[in-house]
Amino acid sequence: MLMIRPQDLLCPKPEGLYCAPGDFYIDPTRPVARAVITHGHADHARAGHGAVLATPATLDIMAERYGAEFAGSTQAAAYGEAVPRDEVEVTLVPAGHVLGSAQAVVRWKGLTMVVSGDYKRRRDPTCPAFQPVPCDVFISEATFGLPVFRHPPDHEEIARLLRSVAQFPERSHLVGAYALGKAQRIIRLLREAGWDAPIYVHGALERLDALYQRHGVDLGDLRPATTGAKADFAGQIIVAPPSATQDRWSRRFPDPITAFASGWMRVRARARQGGVELPLVISDHADWDELTATVDELRPGELWITHGREEALARWAELHGVPAKALKLVGYEDEDDG
Amino acid sequence: MKAFADLLDRLSLTASRNAKLRMVSDYLRETPDPDRGWALAALTGDLAFDAAKPAFIRKAVEERMDPQLFWWSYEYVGDLAETVALVWPARPGANREPELSEVVEALRSASRAEVQRLIEGWLDALQPTGRWALLKLMTGALRVGMTARLAKRAAAEMASPPVEVAEVEEIWHALHPPYEDLFAWLEGRSERPSSENPGRFRPAMLAQAIDEAVDFEKLDPADYAAEWKWDGIRVQAVNEGGVRRLYTRTGDDISKSFPDVVDALQAEGVIDGELLVMRGGKVAAFADLQQRLNRKTVDAKALANFPAAIRAYDLLAEGAEDTRTLPFAERRQRLEAFVAKEASPRIDLSPMQPFDSWPELAALRATPPSGDPQIAEGLMLKRWDSVYEAGRPKGPWFKWKRDPFLIDAVLMYAQRGHGKRSSFYSDYTFGVWTQDELGQRSLTPVGKAYFGFTDEELKQIDKHVRDNTVERFGPVRSVRAEPHHGLVFEVAFEGLQRSTRHKSGVAMRFPRISRIRWDKPPGEADELATLERMLAQMEGR
16 A cells, blocks of 8 residues: 655645645646635735635635636635545635635545645634644745744734824824735724724725625725825824835825834834834734744644745744644745735 | 833834924823833933843843744844844743833842843743833943933923923933932922032023024124134033033033043133044044044043043133123133133133124135134124023024035935835935046945925925836835936035045035036036045145
């Protein structure tokens, strides 16, 4: 009898992680015939594949971003629903990253491999929590795979923002947040902290905000940040994609204080470089403690690391008795988001 | 500790002076004694510890975590205190977070060995920002872009109604951290603390810049004395009741850096004057004085090579008598006698520059007589009948600066500004032409400026930068700078000095954009040789 090896089930290829017995790729970075998509961020969910399997919310997000014709055919899989793909069985379970985000659980001949996609462990009011699945091989992201990245509790960061708003009532606060997931989570967290005033949003966020609201995430009173006199924005919070906060677009607001919600904001030099005066360390990715705690909790037979700062997490795993290897997949960005 | 840490965190990333003032005065208003007093002392530089050396901090963290993981982290972050603050693996069951005052009080009474154990316990109890603030405090330098004066101004502003910063400065040296008496006064709960301590600082009288177009018509030259404006730093030398001190014009005590000058103070009294490096009665360039400034300790070599002295221009007290209420003419006579009595080569008199009319004085300013006036910054005008009044009163004293040096330089790099200007490329690096042996011309950067233009001009330059970007490096863009394409600035500056840190070998003092030469082709901008000639002239007077 031949040994079943993990690399026979999933192996890295230039297009992305490939499953030969099921003939599909997971989050391929180039167009392929069959794809499983973990979540809607552009570097994981690209247009132009033949057939796409994803959660209903992820399919919605892709259609919103790329148009209804973004793939040859689509198949929606609810969380926990086992879907056969040739010889293998694929189950999508919550990853806690953004709305619709999932881990891909791939089972074949008694072997279970879990592809985390991007994930986090802390509570997110805009999506269901990460669900740990016992597995032989855990294939983890490592965007924040360095011990310096330790995200503080969200509510503390939101409290710092609200304190600054109270301290500078004549100025506006411009919060840079990635358009999918982060922006809606910030808005939701502000609502939970009791900020009932209208929140002004950049045009690039409007469609995704509406999508989140359709999926039952109550974002409250949102208004376009494009109309109104400069003085109207005094004491107000404006949410915009990170690129807009420092651009000419921001000149319409009264003496704005630039905030940026990202895990990268943990490092002061990153904040300073970006001209950020109020860094908010809020991330949709697992921080170092969450990454290591997850490995510890699952104790997989092997840890594979897809992207991010692989070497540090691999070393930590080895020191803790979990064999680890870096796949060095290319094409996943870690600069814009956190 | 948390509130203090959050304050430092915000200050370190905030550029606007007004925003910083508000953050500090809000903190002082909301934080109870004695924490706020220790915080104020830390911000004014009156509280610093060297309780923890970097080597100790590093050793402590490497005992707790894999050194390789620490090294990767340090490599990524680049700052030891920040790295340790972020990676510190707390032990379970840590104590509650310490208050700032607990930290300060414990450090003051602990032995060296105890200190290290205490620090580890605090690092366990604190969160990353708190750990970062603690380590900054422990290693001696906050570096959050606060000056002592700005911190004192924030204290003055927390009072209701606000008081003048000079009122705080005048009593500062009678105060000791954690300043409970100061806050009691600022909050209207008690009298102003006494400032009658011997050796105290007297808030300085400052001059207004003269507006040539308006002011001279209204002023009678007979009412004013003129003297040269020296290019050193303004100091106040106090010898009173056996206490001898040297203060900057904002009341910072710099006695320790200038023992040679302090030793020269023999007669009891208070001199207002300029601190300069002087050799054989002749003033040296400002660059020489810089060799003595910002040094915590002075070695014999620096004392010998850069001898400091005071050029006196006013007398604020003589013996026990406060002379500030006397008119300037009378103070001047007393000063002349006082300096003669001191009879020290380290204290001389700033000579008066006689003149009869404003045009005559203007000519002297344009072409100063030989000797020290050649490197003066310009002229000072003081009303003969003016009393010595703290602050910057309008009318009695004027400064009339020499015209700045001007060159035409080419915009090479532009960097995003901060705060209000964060959407603009507002910090400009400019260069002048050099020639190599083959006659090939290229630009070499000679300075950086971020003011001197209007908001409207800033918009235009910003557009030029965006339209002519060659490359981007993070917040910096390189801008097209070719003989027939690019932007020329007329740059004004106050002086030049040699610099090994700049590739061009020269550094400008106070450079700013004086005009934007949209009309001028970059090829016609100045050459480095022009700057070298200016420098030689300044040095070879």
